[in-house]
Amino acid sequence: MSSKAERPEKQAAQAQGTLYIVATPIGNLDDLSPRATRTLASVDVVAAEDTRHSGRLLQHLGIQKRMIALHDHNEKDRAEALISYLDKGHDVALISDAGTPLISDPGYVLVRIARERGFRVSPVPGPCALVAALSAAGLPTDRFLFAGFLPAKRSGRRSALDALRRETATLVFYESPHRIMDAVSDMEAVFGEARELVLGRELTKTFETFYAGSITEVRQQLEVDPHGSRGEFVVMVRGAESAAAAGAESALDVDRLLQLLLPELPVKKVAKVVAELSGQSKNELYQRALELKDD
Template sequence: MLTDSAPAAIAGTLFIVATPIGNLDDLTRRAEQVLSSVDLVAAEDTRHSGRLLQHLGISKAMWALHDHNERERSESLLDRIDAGESVALISDAGTPLISDPGYVLVRAARRRGIRVVPVPGACAMVAALSAAGLPTDRFLFAGFLPARSAARTKALETLARETATLVFYESPRRISALLQDIKSTLGECREVVLARELTKAFETFYSGSVVDVLEAVNADPHSAKGEYVVMVAGATESVTDQVAVDADRVLTLLLTELPVKKAVKLAAELTGRARNDLYQRALELKGA
């Protein structure tokens, strides 16, 4: 339904429209107005988003735009905008481009000089952080970590000394494995908050040390339902300083007996530090 509170969609414009992450009442009046008045809706999954439009009583032409066809379809979509049409980009839930498709399209639109207008609304990351009780003055959003444990552990190692709150998305299938890797890489005492089923009837938060949260998730018969926002307290300055000191001590001792590569490999296993960082430090120590 169009309202007098916002103008109709502007010709030749790409709108980035946030949609609800669960509760349909979270759709803003402006978002509904834009979806009602654009010429075309580009959606990650047209079947999923079609149900939202049907709920709103909106009938629109829709294009599928997802990870597998975004590069191929972006230029055609932008040609239509250049010709004077208005287009709304939406994802399955939340704000487009936040671990969702749209980057290729928006970047290409900017290069063409096409007007890109955000229509803000729900975002799982922001909603979770607002209720987590962790510091939000600085946070680092890393999206989905690698699916395989070895690659995931390596990614966590690079973040071990980060003092900002860490934020990830994870599927229910891998949440226990991710918590195990956080425990082994960042330490058993690292504070973790999980948010599941945000804005829905069974919204759940788990909080405490990673050991406590892992135990709670494994004990919850409903933990396999719903996507997760995983928030991890950043490292304290004292922890990062101690890790650096310990790494230097370990490297210094190993370098007296072993070649650099072997010393770095063992030091990475003992300290949890990334090999690339340790290799550079080993070269500095050996040179000194």
């Protein structure tokens, strides 16, 4: 039997607000679910990555709400203010500029604090660029690794790619239009020319486009497409061969092959040929070929 002392605690818990994590369209506004629309209409406060951008969505829906900006540069400060709304019994909706919040978007700090303090956090699922792209890519999806955005500088980007070179799961990245060509070129250098690559551009929008083939083929497709450096991209790379499947390749005497080819071909060409045969990094093979040549 419940004691009288327990009842006020239960009432207080019921009076707390809920933090809703609401997915919004990544392009096509018709992808917003009826539940998401009802949630945005019913909450007391909307926390948005960009209030001007999200304000246009709410205006389209005929919804007027108090909006608070929550982005990478202010999340720690704004999280406490939003938690105070929940503590007073107000419901809060968290949205990003597009897609599902927290997927390479702000919100982690707020959700973490809300859960630690016992507030209800409820997802309102919907569009997500990486899931939409994977569903149409034709790549294995039983295992995939989402790595967000690659570093902006070439050295950092190649280092990050090299760390994933032997990963067998399908690799998924987001990339901006002004860096997509550099990113694909670096993948070509690190993963090899033959690794399968699929790019999804402007998903769910009027000019939605998929590019697919080997990394070299996709790079060439981008170069001839006048729109190839426009719009947001989801980048999907087929994973490396598993250790079992690569067993025959691992038995290849790479040093011996390099030694045989060096007298016949330039070092750069030798590294390229052996990379295609062995699946190893062309950059690493180039350095090893230089060492062998010096010896």
